[in-house]
Amino acid sequence: MTTLLKTVEVNKQFGGLSAVTALNMDVEAGEIIGLIGPNGAGKTTSFNLITGVYKPTTGKILFDGEDITGMKPHAITHRGVARTFQNIRLFKDMSVLENVLVAQHMRMGTNLLEATLRLPSYMKRERHIHERARALLEEVGLSEHEQAKAVSLPYGKQRRLEIARALATEPKLLFLDEPAAGMNPQESVELMEFILKIRDQFKLTIVLIEHHMQVVMGVCKRMYVLDYGVTIAHGTPEEIQNNPKVIEAYLGVE
Amino acid sequence: MNALQKKPMSRDAKLTLAAAVVGLILLFVFDSMFDRFTMQIFKLCAINIILALSLNLINGFTGLFSLGHAGFMAVGAYTCSLLAMTPDQKETNFVLQPIAPWLHDVHLPFLPSLLVAGLVAGFIGWFLGVVALRLRDDYLAIATLGFSEIIRVILTNTQSITNGSLGLKGIPRYTTMWWAWGSAVVVTLFLVLLIKSSYGRAFKSIRDNEIAAESMGIDVFGMKVMSFTISSFLAGIAGGLLAHYLTTIDPKQFIFLKTFDILLIVVLGGVGSITGSIVAAIVVTISMEALRFLDGPLNFGFMVTNGIPGLRMVFFSALLMIVVIFRQQGLMGTSEFSWDSLSRIGLLPKRGPKSGKGIE
Numbered sequence: 001m002t003t004l005l006k007t008v009e010v011n012k013q014f015g016g017l018s019a020v021t022a023l024n025m026d027v028e029a030g031e032i033i034g035l036i037g038p039n040g041a042g043k044t045t046s047f048n049l050i051t052g053v054y055k056p057t058t059g060k061i062l063f064d065g066e067d068i069t070g071m072k073p074h075a076i077t078h079r080g081v082a083r084t085f086q087n088i089r090l091f092k093d094m095s096v097l098e099n100v101l102v103a104q105h106m107r108m109g110t111n112l113l114e115a116t117l118r119l120p121s122y123m124k125r126e127r128h129i130h131e132r133a134r135a136l137l138e139e140v141g142l143s144e145h146e147q148a149k150a151v152s153l154p155y156g157k158q159r160r161l162e163i164a165r166a167l168a169t170e171p172k173l174l175f176l177d178e179p180a181a182g183m184n185p186q187e188s189v190e191l192m193e194f195i196l197k198i199r200d201q202f203k204l205t206i207v208l209i210e211h212h213m214q215v216v217m218g219v220c221k222r223m224y225v226l227d228y229g230v231t232i233a234h235g236t237p238e239e240i241q242n243n244p245k246v247i248e249a250y251l252g253v254e
Numbered sequence: 255m256n257a258l259q260k261k262p263m264s265r266d267a268k269l270t271l272a273a274a275v276v277g278l279i280l281l282f283v284f285d286s287m288f289d290r291f292t293m294q295i296f297k298l299c300a301i302n303i304i305l306a307l308s309l310n311l312i313n314g315f316t317g318l319f320s321l322g323h324a325g326f327m328a329v330g331a332y333t334c335s336l337l338a339m340t341p342d343q344k345e346t347n348f349v350l351q352p353i354a355p356w357l358h359d360v361h362l363p364f365l366p367s368l369l370v371a372g373l374v375a376g377f378i379g380w381f382l383g384v385v386a387l388r389l390r391d392d393y394l395a396i397a398t399l400g401f402s403e404i405i406r407v408i409l410t411n412t413q414s415i416t417n418g419s420l421g422l423k424g425i426p427r428y429t430t431m432w433w434a435w436g437s438a439v440v441v442t443l444f445l446v447l448l449i450k451s452s453y454g455r456a457f458k459s460i461r462d463n464e465i466a467a468e469s470m471g472i473d474v475f476g477m478k479v480m481s482f483t484i485s486s487f488l489a490g491i492a493g494g495l496l497a498h499y500l501t502t503i504d505p506k507q508f509i510f511l512k513t514f515d516i517l518l519i520v521v522l523g524g525v526g527s528i529t530g531s532i533v534a535a536i537v538v539t540i541s542m543e544a545l546r547f548l549d550g551p552l553n554f555g556f557m558v559t560n561g562i563p564g565l566r567m568v569f570f571s572a573l574l575m576i577v578v579i580f581r582q583q584g585l586m587g588t589s590e591f592s593w594d595s596l597s598r599i600g601l602l603p604k605r606g607p608k609s610g611k612g613i614e
Contacts, residue, residue, distance in 0.1 A: 051469060077471035085469075091462035093526075093588055094455070102459040105452050106471035112480070115451040116444060126452065169471050 003062075004029045004173055004205050005050070010059030012042075012049055012229075019045045020229045023059070027173070032199060032206045034216040034223035034237075038249060042229040043209045044086055047175050051083050052076040064172065078106055082171035084162040086178045086209070092151035096142055096161055099150050100133040103168035133168060139198075140164045155182055167202060174198075176208040180215045192218045217241070225249070266593045285431050293431060294499075299539045300434035301495050304441045306519040306531040308488035313517075314526035314588075315449060316481040317461025319395045321513050322382065325402030326375045326486040328409060328508035330493025332416055334371035335425045335503060337362045347422055351413045364428040364498070368437075371494035372487045378405075379486020383479040399510060409505040421504025422497075429499035437495060441488055445528055448484075457481050461526070518574055523585050530586030538570070545569055 005027040012020040020042040027033050035043050048054045050061055052073035061069045068076050091099050108129060114122040137143050140160040145153060150161060159179060166174060179195070180188045192215055199206055210216045216223060217237040225233040225240060227249040233240055240246055284296060305323065312318045336344070340361055344353050352358075362370070386397040409416045416422075448454050456477050459467040468474045497503045515538075523534030548565040551558060577584060589595075 053465065053469070072473075072475075073465075073468040074471050074473045077469060083469055085466065089463045089466035089469075091459045091466065093462050094458055098455055098458075101452070102455045102467070102472065103470040105456050106473075108452055110452060112448075112453055115453050116447045118447065118451075122451075129452075165470060 002029050003027070004064060005207075006062040007050065008060040008062070010046075010049055010056045010061060012045055012054060013057045018229050020049065020226075023049070023231060025224060027205060027207060029172075029205050030199070030203070031222065032195065032208070032220050034220035035207060035209045035226065036211070036213075036216055036223060036240075037226035037232075040228075041226040041249075043226055044177060045229075046226070047083060047177055047207075047209065050076075051081055051175060074106065077169055077171075080170070080172035081175070082166035082169045082173070083175035084159070084166050084177055084179065086181070088155075088158050088162060090150040090158055090161060090165075092149065094150060095147050096137065096150055096153065097130075097133055097146040099161060099165050100136055100168045101129055103165045104129040104132065107170055136164045136167055139167075140194075156187060159183075163198075167198065171202075171204065173205045173207070176206060176210075178209050178211065180210055180212040183212075185214070188212050188215050191215065195219050269593050281431065281435055295540060295543050297429060297431055297434040297499055299536045300431075300438040301429075301492055301499060302516070302519060302535040302539050303438045303532050304488060304492040304495070305516045306523065306535045307441055307445050307528060308485045308492065309513075309516050310520050310523075310525065310528070310531045311445065311448075311457075311488070312481055312485045313520060314524075314531075315454065315461060316457040316478060317464075318387070318478060318482065319391060320398045320482070320485075321395050321510070321517070322398030322402040323489050323516055324508040324510060324512035325398075325405035326379055326489035327493035327496065327512065328402075328405050328505065329375040329378055330371040330490030331497035331503050331508070332409060332422070332493075333374045333490070334367045334494030335422050335497045336360070336415075337367035337370055338364055338426060338428065338498065339422070339424075343424055343426075346424065347420070348414075348417050350418070350420065353417075354414045357415060364426075364433070368491055368494045372491040375490020375493065376483050376487030379489075380479060380483040382486075383482035387475060387478045387482060399513075402508070402510065402513065406505050406508055409508075416505075419505060421502060421506075423502045425497055425501045425503065427498060427501050429495045434495060434499070437491065441491070442528065442532065449528065453477075453480075458526075518570060521574065521584055522577055524583055524587050524589075526588035527584070527586035527590060529589075529591040530584055534585060542566065542570075 003026055005025065007023050007025045010020060010023040011018065023046055025033075025046075035046065037043055045054065049056050052068070052071050052075070055070045059069070060067060063076070063079060063081060066079065068079065091102060094102070108125045110122050110125055113119075134143065134146070137146055140163060142153075142157060142161060142164065145157065150158065153161060159181075163176070163179070176195070180191050183191060195206060195208070196219060198204060208216070208220070220237060222236060223234065223240055224231055225243070225246050232245045232249060233243045235243070285293070288296065305327070309320075309323050312320045336357060337360055339347075341359055344358060347353075382398070382401050386394060386401065389397055410419050412418070449457070456467070456472050459470065459472055460474055460477055464474055500507075519534045519538050520531055522538065523530030523532070545566045548569060549561060549563050551561045
């Protein structure tokens with residue numbers, strides 16, 4: 001197993017507030033890692049740091065052996081990191097199909113002239129990304145909605161579209177920010193199966209933030225627990241469940 | 255709609271071809287039938303279409319609120335005129351201070367002048383974009399507005415190049431109907447192809463959600479600069495056409511209000527709709543002339559006014575307010591004309607259910 005992602009003493013401060021302190025994560029290729037913690041623990045901030053939305057105050061982030069600290073989000077995505085958003089961020093006025101097509105723009109390797117003049121080389125790529133987008137929509141069960149506006153989809157389907165869009169960028173590492181939010185137990189079980197399926201099918205490594213303990217404990221091999229930006233524990237689900245610090249953070253102590 | 259499917263010659267293609275032929279015939283008929291004044295308005299429609307489309311590219315499709323259009327038009331207008339005027343024409347203009355020697359003998363035909371005008375405006379747009387596109391929303395609007403005023407001040411004060419506030423007179427009347435409408439058609443085709451390409455999707459993704467676009471691998475800053483540069487290029491072309499249409503230009507024409515006129519067209523037509531911009535450009539341009547009587551003496555029956563200059567603009571301002579309050583998406587919203595939409599409202603026979611894949 002090779003280390004795909006490694007964060008070294010990553011800190012992020014907003015003014016006087018330390019949102020993330022000394023984040024040291026190691027993610028190996030093919031793993032599914034959970035990131036849990038109470039609200040405001042710095043989970044999403046950690047995602048934002050790794051995917052380039054925020055720049056770490058100090059520390060280093062290595063992806064696939066390359067230092068990606070402070071790179072722009074699109075450059076990081078280009079290297080094979082994709083994500084979904086906790087508060088869904090679809091391209092709302094565009095169709096479901098277009099949402100997935102946009103995510104493939106950077107992999108098309110086309111130029112403006114070729115694209116506007118509809119040269120055969122461009123049309124070939126365009127056909128290719130259409131095929132791929134349709135296959136991805138099939139995968140997440142949204143084929144029948146491909147011409148609908150993204151905003152018109154029900155909540156659960158919007159989440160699935162976010163995953164399809166992230167997969168379209170051809171990632172090696174996928175970050176899922178609360179994929180089970182708002183789902184009922186039945187849907188959560190389906191989601192777990194789906195996560196395992198795409199991991200194998202697309203040879204992914206997945207890091208997910210989740211509050212549904214059933215989902216996290218079910219799919220994750222290892223997990224990190226954050227509280228007030230500090231990593232208070234990491235280990236296998238069994239270790240975490242019995243860790244007194246974790247119980248304290250979640251339930252408080254008398 | 256879906257350019258990827260190869261069909262022998264679909265109904266849509268036939269209809270489009272037929273429409274193009276009818277359009278061409280109409281242009282011939284109009285050209286020979288109308289008097290010169292009517293033709294002038296007709297030409298202005300075409301120029302306004304180009305302006306509205308170019309502003310819509312940044313404001314509507316890329317979601318950047320820019321108010322610098324008058325500046326880019328001014329650059330295009332001056333560049334094109336100075337290149338296309340003969341040395342003699344330039345000498346008669348520059349009476350206060352002689353024209354800079356390097357500019358004196360430059361004389362190009364219309365088409366190259368127009369293209370150079372676009373390129374110069376595009377280059378300035380690129381430069382401004384690199385600097386100002388780090389800003390967003392209102393801040394970008396203020397920065398671009400300020401830039402357009404800077405251009406105007408520069409034009410007023412570079413006496414030996416632009417003839418300052420005296421402006422340029424006797425610019426050859428090159429903008430015939432064929433030039434105006436030909437350019438409008440080319441620009442429209444270009445924009446339709448651009449917007450429906452992968453780049454168009456990238457622009458729209460930035461408008462819809464910048465953070466998500468960036469996370470999906472779109473180089474947001476690069477794309478914004480590209481959109482801004484293309485838009486400035488087109489505004490420069492329109493400026494060049496305008497100069498050779500009016501035959502007289504001076505810096506005062508390119509004040510902020512000029513941008514407002516175009517913005518009015520874009521908002522009325524629908525921010526993010528090519529069809530909307532074209533329709534609104536024609537309607538607004540014609541109404542501006544048709545409503546000219548409002549500026550003159552009016553007889554209301556119970557009272558007679560002796561002419562209020564600018565009452566026309568009150569009408570348009572009121573119209574803009576009504577649209578913003580009751581129909582924010584404008585005439586077309588973000589939807590576009592398609593032959594399918596005509597069958598949907600019953601103007602064309604419906605096709606089989608198979609082809610019903612229109613986007614609302």
